[in-house]
Amino acid sequence: MTRLLVASRNAKKLTxxxxxxxxxxxxxxxxxxxxDVPPFEEAPETGATFEENALAKARDAYVATGIPTVADDSGLAVDALNGMPGVLSARWSGAHGNDVANLELLLGQxxxxxxxxRGAAFVSACALVSDAQETVVRGEWxxxxxxxxxxxxxxxYDPIFVPAGSELSAAELTPAQKDAASHRGRALALLVPALRALG
Structure with missing residues (x-):
């Protein structure tokens, strides 16, 4: 079995x-x-793009562990906010990862x-770093x-995002429906050939 490190502690991303x-x-x-790996110093996410942040996270984890690593940086780009919250999506309200506060602030804005x-898109950049390669892909929803x-x-932001052509919010879709259409599902699908080469 080939080990693949996901540079995240988010169990839902892993699933x-x-x-x-x-x-x-x-x-x-x-x-x-x-x-699942010994702790290491993680650089702050200072990239101006999802791609920069994903690649930096994957490189850090790969250098620290030697295990091929996938990292994702994703967020919500809202047309009326000129593409924000963008790379600041997880800390839009000031506190990192406070989903409710982020969502309430965005609705207020x-x-x-x-x-x-009220057009918007979820964006995900996924990076794979290993001995053999660095691959970065992007998916949008x-x-x-x-x-x-x-x-x-x-x-x-799933509860307030309604995908184009859908009456349901992303939080009302089944996991299979979400995987088939979502930004992260699309990005990961583009990464599959590179992941297959690992195995």
């Missing part, structure tokens, strides 16, 4: 990657998270924005921002 790998038939990869100007949260699935 999502496992589903994508299984669907691609990559069952020989054993996934580890940052909780868009309170007076009419429905036709277009949609719009709802006026109130809906659904109990997913995480982050």
């Amino acid at each position: 999502e990657l496992r589903r994508v790998l299984d669907a691609a038939g990559l069952t020989e990869l054993t996934l580890l998270s940052l909780a 868009l309170r007076d924005v009419p429905d036709e100007r 277009a949609g719009a921002i709802a006026r109130a949260p809906r659904g109990a699935g997913g995480f982050g």
Whole structure:
């Protein structure tokens, strides 16, 4: 079995990657998270783009552990906010990872924005760093921002993101539906050939 480190402590991201790998038939990869390896100093996310942050995270973890590493940097780009919160999505409200505060702040900022100007996209950049390669891919998922949260699935901004062509929020989709369409699912699918080469 080939080990693959996911440079995250987010169990939901790990589960999502496992589903994508299984669907691609990559069952020989054993996934580890940052909780499964000795601690190391992680550089702050200072990149101006999702791609820069993902690659920096993957490089740091690979250098520290020697294990081929996948890292993702993702967020929400809102048209009416000129693409923000973007790379600041996880700490939009000031505290990193406070999903409820981030979501409430964003809804407040868009309170007076009419429905036709509430377009947005989830963006995910995924980087793979190993002895043999550095690969960076990008996936996008277009949609719009709802006026109130809906659904109990997913995480982050999922309850207020309504994918294009859907009546349901991302938090109301099944895991399989989300994987098939989501920004991270699309990016990870583009990474599958490089991951297959690892095995």
